[in-house]
Amino acid sequence: MTMNKSRRALLMAAFVLVAASTTSAAQQASDPRVADIVRAGKLRVGLHLPQFVQDPKTGEIRGHGTGTVIVPIAQALADRVGVKLELVGHQAPPALIKCLQAGECDVGFLGYRPARAKSVDYATPHIMVPFTYLVPPKSSIRVPADADKPGIRIAVVRNHASTHALEHILKHATMVDVAIPDEAFELLRSGKADAYASPRPPILEYAKQLPGSRVLDDRYGANIQGIALKKGQAERRAYVSAFVEWAKSSGVIQKSIDAAGGRGIVVAPSDILTGSVPGRH
Template sequence: MFKGIKCIGLLTLVLVLQLAVSIPVHAAGKPLVVGMELAYPPFEMTDAKGKPDGVSVQLAYELGKALGRPVEIRNMAFDGLIPALKTGKIDLIISSMTATPERAKSIDFSDPYLTTGLCLLAGKNVRGSTIVDFDQPGRTIAVKKGTTGHLYASNNLKKAKVLVLDKEAAAVLEVVQGKADAFIYDQMSTYQNFQRNRDTTRPILKPFQTESWAVGIRKGNDELKAKVNRFLFEFRKSGGFGKLGDRYLKEEKDAFQQLGFPFFL
């Protein structure tokens, strides 16, 4: 009896070891390393305890669940994300990144998961309602380095001075202090920055360039790209994006509806 139990136990151990060897590495829990800049609330930020949080963070965690892989969030400067992806330091970029033709030359993108647009945070007493009004001699336009606002300004603004800054907060401060006439950024952030600086700024939310955000993927990684696209489709179909919007952007969602702008998440 005892020898029989020992044999059964040995056989079970052998089967378990064989099964473990046959499991693919990714299914066994190889971390999915996701790069983002945790300085863009409510999409990429840290909570009161210093842990990653926000729409993009939760999206990354849900993607990890769907792939059966734990997620490691790697915080880095926005303009360092693409180099990190290309050199294999991260597996994906989920950082409110616009899929542009220029970026697509060096990395691949998933299907779009969010549509937004570039607009202006202007000084409260600065005249103008369009980007053309602000692209005038004597005007200063702030942009954040490495963003599509920076790219747009470099390619399209011919008369105004373009002030390139490393941080969103620094660009907002230039407008608040009257050192810049406007700041080019996305609609949601522009509205939020206006809410924090009502006495000194005003939002011009009508976009002058429409954009789509997508997940950045290393070129040639077609298998992962297909899995990400399948996840995004199913996540939207199941109402996942709507729940994230209600959790992190309820006030903004209501405000955009009142202003007559479509809510993009």
């Protein structure tokens, strides 16, 4: 008798799980915000260099750099909609924006810029790459404000987002701009700069090459990453934003960062402003 009851309980549990799964799938299929994607059977996600690398023989696209964090998030979004993931690679952000505008990409992973927000809409930010300083051994610079003093030379990469953010807040220090990160690091290592301003991930790596150097904990700005959509899709934007909040609270985004070894990349706070903004950590 006990065995029969246990068997019935197991069967009932299995029935409930199947029913819940079926109901969830039906809800996704009937959700008008993603109904066209469900009908197509695939979610077309746009990426841009250097977020990906492409196999020259097979054409397969794989995440690279921040893309190693982004691709698992894209897969989670496709899973939530209930379709397969199709990655669409582009040479640069403008090409990705055109793909969204033409309706050839459903969503795209794109760093927020005010100018870009005139062409596409953004869902809630999902990850953030802080801008901060690498300072040499025995430096008296402990927080970003310490670097903004007369006579302080800050190495920066020309036209980089981290440099643009710094231009808006520096009042006293002098920026020394160079073409590539290696040159900026060399200025610091050779004593021709007192600090190197950069996104946190690369300077964490450079710090290994200069014993005693430090990457500051605080930030002077950040590159906010969001999922971009074609203008005028308010309902879909709400759907994607709800997904992002779920992915944050459930740990999906943090797990993607950890699995990718994304040192210096953090989950974007829900209340953070989009763009390169000052703040802590």
